[in-house]
Amino acid sequence: MKIIKNLAVSVGLIMSAQLATAAGNTLETVDPEADRIALQNFYKKRFPEAEIADYVNGIYAVDAGSREQWNELEEFPPYEFDVEAGETLFNTPFANGQSYADCFENGGIGIRQNYPYWNKEQGTVKTLEMEINECREKNGEKPLKWGKGPIAQISAYMAWTSRDNTIDIKIPEDDKRALAAYLEGKKFFYTKRGQLNLSCANCHMQGSNIRIRADLPSPALGHTTHFPVFRSKWGELGTLHRRYKGCHQDSRSKPLEMQSEAYRNLEYFQTYMSNGLVVNGPGARK
Amino acid sequence: MRKLLALTAVVLLPTTALAESFDQAFNMNRGMYGKDHTFTWNGKQYSTNHQEDVEASVEATQANATALVEKAKAKNAEAGAVGFEWKLTKGLIKEAEAALAEGEYQKAMNLAAQAKYHARIGIQQHEYAESNWHLSIPQ
Numbered sequence: 001m002k003i004i005k006n007l008a009v010s011v012g013l014i015m016s017a018q019l020a021t022a023a024g025n026t027l028e029t030v031d032p033e034a035d036r037i038a039l040q041n042f043y044k045k046r047f048p049e050a051e052i053a054d055y056v057n058g059i060y061a062v063d064a065g066s067r068e069q070w071n072e073l074e075e076f077p078p079y080e081f082d083v084e085a086g087e088t089l090f091n092t093p094f095a096n097g098q099s100y101a102d103c104f105e106n107g108g109i110g111i112r113q114n115y116p117y118w119n120k121e122q123g124t125v126k127t128l129e130m131e132i133n134e135c136r137e138k139n140g141e142k143p144l145k146w147g148k149g150p151i152a153q154i155s156a157y158m159a160w161t162s163r164d165n166t167i168d169i170k171i172p173e174d175d176k177r178a179l180a181a182y183l184e185g186k187k188f189f190y191t192k193r194g195q196l197n198l199s200c201a202n203c204h205m206q207g208s209n210i211r212i213r214a215d216l217p218s219p220a221l222g223h224t225t226h227f228p229v230f231r232s233k234w235g236e237l238g239t240l241h242r243r244y245k246g247c248h249q250d251s252r253s254k255p256l257e258m259q260s261e262a263y264r265n266l267e268y269f270q271t272y273m274s275n276g277l278v279v280n281g282p283g284a285r286k
Numbered sequence: 287m288r289k290l291l292a293l294t295a296v297v298l299l300p301t302t303a304l305a306e307s308f309d310q311a312f313n314m315n316r317g318m319y320g321k322d323h324t325f326t327w328n329g330k331q332y333s334t335n336h337q338e339d340v341e342a343s344v345e346a347t348q349a350n351a352t353a354l355v356e357k358a359k360a361k362n363a364e365a366g367a368v369g370f371e372w373k374l375t376k377g378l379i380k381e382a383e384a385a386l387a388e389g390e391y392q393k394a395m396n397l398a399a400q401a402k403y404h405a406r407i408g409i410q411q412h413e414y415a416e417s418n419w420h421l422s423i424p425q
Contacts, residue, residue, distance in 0.1 A: 025420040042424055190422040191415045195372045195404065199422050206424070254371040262369065 030183045032171055032272050039273050042205065043221050055222030056280045062209050063216055070284065079156060079230040079282040082237045086157030089150055094139040100154065103135035112162030112279045116268050118171065118178035125181050125264040129155055129239055146258035147242035152228040156237060159228070159281030167225065167279060169272040185269025188262055189220070194251030200266075203247075215286070224271045226283030237282065240267060308332075338406070342399035346392035354398040355382050361405035370408040375401050 023029050040052055047062045060067040090108065093099045101107040105114075115128040132154055133143040144151040171178045189200045203212065204220040227240040241258035244266065248255040256262050308327055315325040316334040323334040335343075341357070344350050358379055365371045382397035 025423070187419050191419045192422065193370055193411060193415070195374065197411065199419075201422050201424075249373060252373040254366070254373050254376070256369065 025183075025186075027176065027180055027183055030179060030186070032179075032182055035186065036273050036275060039221055043219055047209070047219070052221075053277065055219055056225040056274075056277050058218035058222060058226065058283070058285065059209065059216050061222070062219060066216060066286070073232075073284050077230075078232075078284050079228075079237055082153045082156050082230065083160045083282065085150075086153035086155070086160075089154050090157050094136070094141050096139050098139045100132065100135055103131065103138065108158055109161045110165055112159045112281065113165040113167045114169075116264060116271060117169065118175065118181065118268070120172065120175050120178075123177055124261065125268045127241075127259065127264055127267055128158060129241070130259055130264070146239060147245070148234070148236055148238045152237040152239050152242075155239060156228050156282035159279055162279045162281075164278050164280075167271060167274045167277055169268070169275055171272065181265045182269055182272060184262070185265035185267070188266045189269055194248075194253035196250075196252050198251040200247065218285075220270065220273065222274055222277055224267060225274050225277050225279055226281045226285075228281060229283040229285045231285045233286065336399075336403055338399035338403040341402070342392075342395040344395075346395060348386070348389075348391060351382075351386050351391040351394040351398070354395050354402070355379065355386055358382065358398040358402040358405065361402050361409070365405040365408035365412070368409065368412045370412040372404045372408050375404040375408075378404065 024031055024034060043050065043055065044052070050061045054061040057067075057070075060070045090100050101109075105111055112128065115131075116125045118124075119126045129146060129151055132151055133146075136143055144154075171182050192199045192202070200220065203217040204223070207217050208219040209216050224240060227243070228237050229243070230237045231243075239258070241263050244263050245255040245258055311325060311327045312332065312334065315323060316336075319325075319334055321335050321339045324331050325334060326332075341354055362371060362375050362379060365375070378397050378401035382394045382401060385391075385394035385397060
């Protein structure tokens with residue numbers, strides 16, 4: 001009788017463990033707010049000295065040596081000229097006399113914290129860069145390339161005007177597709193892929209602040225707050241999706257296209273994780 | 287408590303340890319000895335060759351090389367369709383095609399076999415991820 005009782009308890013333990021692993025990872029059970037708090041708790045445990053608000057500064061929130069170098073770099077921010085160029089581009093009317101300001105809420109000023117967002121009519125996640133190009137096309141202009149150059153400069157200027165605004169990504173409850181997009185982003189973040197069998201989480205959660213050759217991967221919390229970034233390795237400004245593509249390739253995968261649905265969902269998930277933090281883009285990174 | 291733990295282990299054993307032990311044995315032997323090695327697992331003998339090693343070991347003719355290159359291309363397209371194409375695979379296929387065009391059939395088959403292996407494992411990775419991705423989430 002005792003054996004049967006013990007066996008029943010064992011099976012119960014296994015089943016509850018399986019239920020626990022499924023909880024929060026299906027459309028029926030996913031809870032973005034619980035995910036956000038769990039991610040913060042992960043880093044509180046991992047780097048007890050770091051303030052949550054400081055995660056907008058990436059690796060510089062948790063590595064003193066890198067922070068020292070970065071502080072010096074920020075004395076003459078390498079993205080400064082790009083912000084100026086972005087402002088000029090933003091304010092230059094299209095051939096039809098319209099401008100970017102006409103396409104965005106509040107004339108495009110101080111709105112970065114609301115991107116990406118779920119567009120119910122189109123049934124997809126919209127990013128800021130996507131809407132910059134849509135604005136151009138609507139006004140008879142050619143779309144810009146996604147990764148660098150003018151699109152990154154315009155995005156940088158728009159981020160600059162939004163600095164210190166609190167990120168506020170919403171997942172509308174009246175459209176299950178929004179939650180599904182969030183879940184897809186979460187799944188992408190945790191899925192191992194490529195010849196190196198690495199997930200985003202492997203490097204940016206378990207591996208954050210642990211050397212990969214000479215590099216220290218940044219914590220995932222706050223990842224999207226400071227884009228676009230002037231990356232020393234690039235020697236220029238680049239968008240978040242340019243970085244996604246590079247990271248994806250670093251796992252020895254064939255990367256997806258910038259602004260593909262999968263990357264936009266990933267941005268949706270990651271930016272939701274940064275809710276409550278502030279916009280501090282554009283940033284400077286190694 | 288000890289009995290409870292022991293029973294839990296017994297119940298878990300068939301679904302975890304035993305189910306994976308062949309893969310572990312295969313991978314360890316493949317890693318240590320490379321291909322064309324024989325190892326024993328659960329009293330039976332197995333080869334460390336991947337199915338692609340076998341496919342590349344047939345006679346090096348134009349027809350066989352062409353067939354393997356086509357298989358590699360098809361498998362890689364399958365991996366790409368689920369978003370799990372690996373970075374170097376397309377390059378390997380191109381090299382295999384170049385070797386084929388040069389009449390270097392064995393080289394073409396070796397390269398195509400490697401590409402097909404990449405694609406096959408990429409698909410496996412996708413299948414595993416579909417039901418296990420959440421295991422990467424720290425608890």
